Amino acid sequence: xxxxxxxxxxxxxxxxxxxxxxxxxxxxxxxxxxxxxxxxxxxxxxxxxxxxxxxxxxxxxxxxxxxxxxxxxxxxxxxxxxxxxxxxxxxxxxxxxxxxxxxxxxxxxxxxxxxxxxxxxxxxxxxxxxxxxxxxxxxxxxxxxxxxxxxxxxxxxxxxxxxxxxxxxxxxxxxxxxxxxxxxxxxxxxxxxxxxx
Numbered sequence: 001x002x003x004x005x006x007x008x009x010x011x012x013x014x015x016x017x018x019x020x021x022x023x024x025x026x027x028x029x030x031x032x033x034x035x036x037x038x039x040x041x042x043x044x045x046x047x048x049x050x051x052x053x054x055x056x057x058x059x060x061x062x063x064x065x066x067x068x069x070x071x072x073x074x075x076x077x078x079x080x081x082x083x084x085x086x087x088x089x090x091x092x093x094x095x096x097x098x099x100x101x102x103x104x105x106x107x108x109x110x111x112x113x114x115x116x117x118x119x120x121x122x123x124x125x126x127x128x129x130x131x132x133x134x135x136x137x138x139x140x141x142x143x144x145x146x147x148x149x150x151x152x153x154x155x156x157x158x159x160x161x162x163x164x165x166x167x168x169x170x171x172x173x174x175x176x177x178x179x180x181x182x183x184x185x186x187x188x189x190x191x192x193x194x195x196x197x
């Protein structure tokens with residue numbers, strides 16, 4: 001029988017998830033317990049299944065249930081475009097937009113001198129190998145507009161210079177954004193990337 005200690009342990013574990021603090025975790029656990037048959041039991045079963053079957057794509061680094069993900073095996077996506085992202089969440093965000101129809105490469109983070117993350121700690125050597133072995137014509141660097149993201153983008157650009165066309169995502173004012181709410185860096189990037197009407 002479940003006792004209070006098990007429930008506390010579950011709340012503590014849930015509170016470790018991104019976006020959940022102790023209060024949110026407590027509310028979520030209480031909701032799951034109240035809806036045990038509808039939510040808790042199926043969630044537990046699914047978590048066990050995912051824990052047993054989830055794996056990283058050997059080619060791009062995406063998360064799925066096969067050694068090579070469906071994006072990498074889709075021949076329609078073998079169009080020469082390769083989008084480089086920091087992590088799987090970024091890949092999934094790009095896929096949600098439904099706009100990009102090429103393939104991806106997940107780095108697994110960014111270069112960071114402070115955290116002692118160098119090129120060998122990321123999937124940069126695999127990226128260079130993919131450009132050399134696959135029919136890639138353009139690499140799109142879709143890295144976050146942070147110092148580490150930009151440092152990583154410059155490093156990759158140096159590694160791939162002369163081998164392939166390099167591009168990056170546009171930066172600036174988001175659609176529906178109001179200037180008063182934007183930070184100085186976003187406004188500067190928007191001004192620098194302005195275009196003629």
